[in-house]
Amino acid sequence: MRKISPSEITPEHVYLSRRDILKSMGILTGAAALLAACNGKSPTFTLEPGLEGDPTADQLDPSASVTVDELGDPLNSFDDITNYNNYYEFSTDKIDVARLAEGYPTSPWEIQVGGLVHNPMTFSVDDLRNFEIEERIYRLRCVEAWSMVIPWMGFPLSKLLAQVEPKTEAKYVRFETIYDTEGMPGFSKYPFYQWPYVEGLRMDEAMHDLTLMATGLYGKDLLPQNGAPARLVVPWKYGFKSIKSIVKIDLVTEMPVSLWMNAAPNEYGFYANVNPEVDHPRWSQGSERRIGEFGRRETLMFNGYADEVASLYSGMDLAVNF
Amino acid sequence: MKRRRFHPLQIITYIVVWVPLIILLWDLTHDNLGADIIREATLRTGKTALVLLVLSLACTPVSTILNYKLLLKLRRPLGLYSFMYASIHFSIFIGVDYFFDLTLIKSALLEKRFAIVGLTTGLILLVLAITSTQGWKRRLKKRWAQLHKLAYAAGFLATVHYVWLVKQGVVEPWIWMGVVLILLLARVPTVKRFSLAVRNRLVS
Numbered sequence: 373m374r375k376i377s378p379s380e381i382t383p384e385h386v387y388l389s390r391r392d393i394l395k396s397m398g399i400l401t402g403a404a405a406l407l408a409a410c411n412g413k414s415p416t417f418t419l420e421p422g423l424e425g426d427p428t429a430d431q432l433d434p435s436a437s438v439t440v441d442e443l444g445d446p447l448n449s450f451d452d453i454t455n456y457n458n459y460y461e462f463s464t465d466k467i468d469v470a471r472l473a474e475g476y477p478t479s480p481w482e483i484q485v486g487g488l489v490h491n492p493m494t495f496s497v498d499d500l501r502n503f504e505i506e507e508r509i510y511r512l513r514c515v516e517a518w519s520m521v522i523p524w525m526g527f528p529l530s531k532l533l534a535q536v537e538p539k540t541e542a543k544y545v546r547f548e549t550i551y552d553t554e555g556m557p558g559f560s561k562y563p564f565y566q567w568p569y570v571e572g573l574r575m576d577e578a579m580h581d582l583t584l585m586a587t588g589l590y591g592k593d594l595l596p597q598n599g600a601p602a603r604l605v606v607p608w609k610y611g612f613k614s615i616k617s618i619v620k621i622d623l624v625t626e627m628p629v630s631l632w633m634n635a636a637p638n639e640y641g642f643y644a645n646v647n648p649e650v651d652h653p654r655w656s657q658g659s660e661r662r663i664g665e666f667g668r669r670e671t672l673m674f675n676g677y678a679d680e681v682a683s684l685y686s687g688m689d690l691a692v693n694f
Numbered sequence: 695m696k697r698r699r700f701h702p703l704q705i706i707t708y709i710v711v712w713v714p715l716i717i718l719l720w721d722l723t724h725d726n727l728g729a730d731i732i733r734e735a736t737l738r739t740g741k742t743a744l745v746l747l748v749l750s751l752a753c754t755p756v757s758t759i760l761n762y763k764l765l766l767k768l769r770r771p772l773g774l775y776s777f778m779y780a781s782i783h784f785s786i787f788i789g790v791d792y793f794f795d796l797t798l799i800k801s802a803l804l805e806k807r808f809a810i811v812g813l814t815t816g817l818i819l820l821v822l823a824i825t826s827t828q829g830w831k832r833r834l835k836k837r838w839a840q841l842h843k844l845a846y847a848a849g850f851l852a853t854v855h856y857v858w859l860v861k862q863g864v865v866e867p868w869i870w871m872g873v874v875l876i877l878l879l880a881r882v883p884t885v886k887r888f889s890l891a892v893r894n895r896l897v898s
Binding site: 448451452453455464466467518562564635636639651654655656658659661663664667668670 | 733798806
């Protein structure tokens with residue numbers, strides 16, 4: 373008999389209703405954000421699991437606990453975040469992705485986690501919901517020199533990795549996006565790329581607290597164009613490292629070769645840390661355009677997360693390990 | 695004063711060249727340019743400049759092959775409107791994208807081959823636009839035609855600028871580069887003679 377999973381019974385708005393409670397505590401969390409910012413930490417908020425209020429339609433409205441990030445910069449709108457996407461499996465045109473991805477089925481879904489682990493596991497969408505979901509306000513800096521501020525929902529990747537118990541030989545984590553040649557038009561349209569989309573992190577990067585498995589944004593489940601049902605978010609690296617719609621996670625000994633490293637090894641390296649000092653061969657990385665603003669902002673080292681992550685790269689030449 | 699008579703094809707050309715700008719302004723005022731308005735406006739004006747330049751370059755070989763002299767009269771307006779869109783493209787880059795931040799503009803414009811090639815293309819179009827008048831044609835005499843062959847250089851550099859903008863694996867800029875190279879090839883005397891021979895055989 374087929375097992376009925378909770379999400380098939382619980383509609384999204386009920387599941388989301390706990391965010392309403394959070395909303396009602398808006399002032400409180402706002403204060404917490406200020407405190408967190410003062411501490412120099414990125415603000416994180418834990419949603420109480422198990423709290424469920426009365427569902428109403430407006431609970432599906434995008435909502436975030438704060439209006440600015442810890443640097444005081446406003447969040448980008450839900451509309452901007454969900455209608456401007458680099459997702460070549462659908463289209464290379466950022467404006468077309470949302471339309472082409474509309475209704476793309478992301479449930480049921482499985483994420484196989486294996487490789488050099490003691491306890492290989494397969495996670496369904498519901499398994500992911502069993503993790504404690506928090507809100508993380510992160511800047512996303514695209515290698516194309518534009519950026520957004522996004523209120524993600526998710527959990528640290530380290531919590532998922534802890535469950536599979538990595539072996540000591542594991543040095544890197546390799547991620548893979550769904551390779552669905554039927555449902556996604558990009559594979560036949562762009563045969564140049566070595567599909568599927570692959571990304572990788574060094575073990576210490578993957579275990580870092582900032583590294584997020586995102587399952588939602590603005591208090592809602594992720595939409596397909598943003599990498600539903602689960603994607604990586606590594607805020608101090610260029611956006612292409614934050615691989616979408618993950619189906620496979622493997623712990624490995626060798627440095628994984630990403631799709632972009634394959635496509636243009638001189639332009640896209642394994643680390644891809646946001647770095648205003650190391651330009652893209654064809655354009656400057658010294659400044660960026662924040663979506664919704666006129667003029668340019670100076671790009672911050674490690675996208676403004678240097679205090680948290682710079683130590684991961686001490687002693688490394690970042691111009692060589694770009 | 696001699697009254698100029700315009701052929702319908704010229705009139706159509708003078709109208710159609712404004713359409714991309716009108717659509718752009720319409721989309722701008724109707725929030726139809728997506729999240730990154732600046733990028734979209736930059737891309738669209740750049741693309742229109744390229745298309746008009748390529749059309750301008752196509753006039754000579756197409757008029758030779760079709761034996762349709764009127765097309766030659768379209769070269770100047772198409773080139774001038776290409777320059778107009780290139781100017782808007784550049785103005786958005788300087789004034790809206792970089793908001794006249796000279797330090798950032800300097801590093802973005804003068805240190806990266808992608809932008810340098812774009813700037814060079816624009817400067818060529820500027821020179822050609824200034825010298826496009828009858829007065830300059832008279833003054834420069836033979837050298838005028840030589841100078842205006844630079845339109846091919848501008849067309850080629852524009853496609854290089856485009857190729858260097860996109861990520862690997864995006865095909866469209868390469869197609870435009872191919873088109874420009876074919877148009878350039880069509881001006882080579884042997885190729886020209888050959889295509890005329892083919893045409894004459896087809897016509898007779």
